[in-house]
Amino acid sequence: MLAEVSTPPVVILVRPQLAENIGMCARAMMNFGLVEMRLVAPRDGWPRKGAHQAASGAGSILETARLFETTREAVRDLNRVYATTARERGQMKPVVTAEEAADDMIGLADARAGVLFGPERMGLSNDDVALADRVLSFPVNPGFRSVNLAQAVLLVGYEWWKRASGGRAPMAPGRTPRPATREHVLSFVDFVEAAMDKTGFFYPLEKRPIMARNLRNIWHRLDMSEQDVQTLRGVFTSLVNALRSEVRPPPPVDGKDGDPSA
Amino acid sequence: MLAEVSTPPVVILVRPQLAENIGMCARAMMNFGLVEMRLVAPRDGWPRKGAHQAASGAGSILETARLFETTREAVRDLNRVYATTARERGQMKPVVTAEEAADDMIGLADARAGVLFGPERMGLSNDDVALADRVLSFPVNPGFRSVNLAQAVLLVGYEWWKRASGGRAPMAPGRTPRPATREHVLSFVDFVEAAMDKTGFFYPLEKRPIMARNLRNIWHRLDMSEQDVQTLRGVFTSLVNALRSEVRPPPPVDGKDGDPSA
Numbered sequence: 001m002l003a004e005v006s007t008p009p010v011v012i013l014v015r016p017q018l019a020e021n022i023g024m025c026a027r028a029m030m031n032f033g034l035v036e037m038r039l040v041a042p043r044d045g046w047p048r049k050g051a052h053q054a055a056s057g058a059g060s061i062l063e064t065a066r067l068f069e070t071t072r073e074a075v076r077d078l079n080r081v082y083a084t085t086a087r088e089r090g091q092m093k094p095v096v097t098a099e100e101a102a103d104d105m106i107g108l109a110d111a112r113a114g115v116l117f118g119p120e121r122m123g124l125s126n127d128d129v130a131l132a133d134r135v136l137s138f139p140v141n142p143g144f145r146s147v148n149l150a151q152a153v154l155l156v157g158y159e160w161w162k163r164a165s166g167g168r169a170p171m172a173p174g175r176t177p178r179p180a181t182r183e184h185v186l187s188f189v190d191f192v193e194a195a196m197d198k199t200g201f202f203y204p205l206e207k208r209p210i211m212a213r214n215l216r217n218i219w220h221r222l223d224m225s226e227q228d229v230q231t232l233r234g235v236f237t238s239l240v241n242a243l244r245s246e247v248r249p250p251p252p253v254d255g256k257d258g259d260p261s262a
Numbered sequence: 263m264l265a266e267v268s269t270p271p272v273v274i275l276v277r278p279q280l281a282e283n284i285g286m287c288a289r290a291m292m293n294f295g296l297v298e299m300r301l302v303a304p305r306d307g308w309p310r311k312g313a314h315q316a317a318s319g320a321g322s323i324l325e326t327a328r329l330f331e332t333t334r335e336a337v338r339d340l341n342r343v344y345a346t347t348a349r350e351r352g353q354m355k356p357v358v359t360a361e362e363a364a365d366d367m368i369g370l371a372d373a374r375a376g377v378l379f380g381p382e383r384m385g386l387s388n389d390d391v392a393l394a395d396r397v398l399s400f401p402v403n404p405g406f407r408s409v410n411l412a413q414a415v416l417l418v419g420y421e422w423w424k425r426a427s428g429g430r431a432p433m434a435p436g437r438t439p440r441p442a443t444r445e446h447v448l449s450f451v452d453f454v455e456a457a458m459d460k461t462g463f464f465y466p467l468e469k470r471p472i473m474a475r476n477l478r479n480i481w482h483r484l485d486m487s488e489q490d491v492q493t494l495r496g497v498f499t500s501l502v503n504a505l506r507s508e509v510r511p512p513p514p515v516d517g518k519d520g521d522p523s524a
Contacts, residue, residue, distance in 0.1 A: 030403060032402065056408065056410075057406065092487065139423060139424055139428075140293050140423070141293055141295045144320065145293075146318065146319070148286070148289065148290075150410075150413070155417075165401055225354060
């Protein structure tokens with residue numbers, strides 16, 4: 001379904017070093033619906049042990065990953081290429097955030113976008129960056145810019161998925177509890193006010209209207225569900241009943257009418 | 263500076279299992295300006311070897327992390343608490359995305375927010391979630407929801423930082439090259455058209471206006487800088503010069519006037 005709206009960007013790992021990081025990139029991709037990984041000259045060859053375990057269930061992405069000798073070969077069929085980098089390159093390319101890149105990718109429709117990610121320690125070379133149309137940079141703490149490889153992939157995927165899916169939380173709709181009817185809420189409010197009248201809560205009496213209004217505002221602010229109303233009504237009923245037994249006449253001297261639980 | 267606008271949320275790792283993951287959470291936090299980590303009953307105790315190496319320079323966050331026995335103790339002083347979870351909990355709490363939570367946190371000003379993250383495999387318990395005001399859930403591929411612990415922390419930090427910092431890329435402003443003056447661009451366009459007139463490019467002649475306009479549109483779409491104009495002008499000059507030597511009269515038979523590089 002999503003593919004009809006926008007083709008997910010290709011993730012291109014250029015000279016990645018650790019198999020575990022390649023696996024974690026696959027996992028991050030799958031979290032956000034990216035499917036195609038390309039590897040340019042992985043330092044230790046490919047395939048490598050350790051990648052699958054780190055992929056944690058996203059092994060299918062590793063199995064279909066394509067291997068290239070050069071970055072140029074890896075981007076040949078793509079219509080738009082982004083180079084992720086945290087440093088200035090002086091290449092005079094437009095710099096976009098992951099969010100802006102996602103908007104841009106969605107606009108490409110079925111044209112294909114790819115994102116270049118450099119090796120763990122040194123990032124992309126200037127020659128790699130030169131192959132890109134745009135530089136992609138994350139808004140990040142300027143005092144600590146080094147983002148882990150899989151986390152950079154994650155942020156690109158996350159922003160793309162937010163745009164492609166509408167960005168809603170994955171919970172089923174209707175999670176917000178259905179509010180109680182006003183009738184139930186008001187009946188509860190009246191019940192509580194009557195109880196408070198009995199306890200002498202509204203004192204002095206000339207302040208009763210404003211005190212009652214404040215109390216009502218609290219109840220309404222709760223956005224109560226039917227269940228909430230029932231629960232709170234139970235709480236007050238229980239207090240009122242306990243109160244009644246408190247203020248009832250003292251038991252006879254032999255104590256036979258006393259409440260053993262009191 | 264940022265602290266005056268909004269206090270970063272506290273990251274609360276509940277019963278985390280692997281020291282390496284705790285370290286990677288610290289790194290993700292520092293990438294996005296989060297400073298306070300709390301640990302609730304880490305499985306293998308605390309401090310632990312391996313955390314610092316994974317933190318990759320964010321060790322200060324680990325050193326100041328506070329240890330708690332229960333989640334309840336860890337959230338006591340917070341004004342708003344979010345529970346990250348990918349599963350339905352049936353707790354009838356409002357569900358927000360990381361983006362919505364970030365907006366909400368920024369609105370809290372100096373009141374303190376905290377985010378609960380569950381153990382790697384099983385996530386938060388229902389009792390942990392019950393301590394929260396809101397459920398925080400990521401828009402994620404419904405077929406692959408399991409987000410790595412440090413990556414969940416990263417997304418919360420990323421969205422908070424985007425709101426708190428204005429979300430711009432960290433490059434210095436003015437990275438977009440200064441466009442060339444229209445005068446330079448038009449002078450270049452004229453130069454190219456004159457050259458093309460000489461080559462017979464504009465053929466048939468009645469199509470010259472539309473062909474010239476199409477070509478001009480291409481040049482303008484390039485958003486050329488002064489440097490770009492100079493470079494392209496050099497390219498055409500070089501072609502035009504080569505062309506002149508091509509079409510000059512053939513050399514005398516002894517070849518002495520010939521161009522040895524032709």
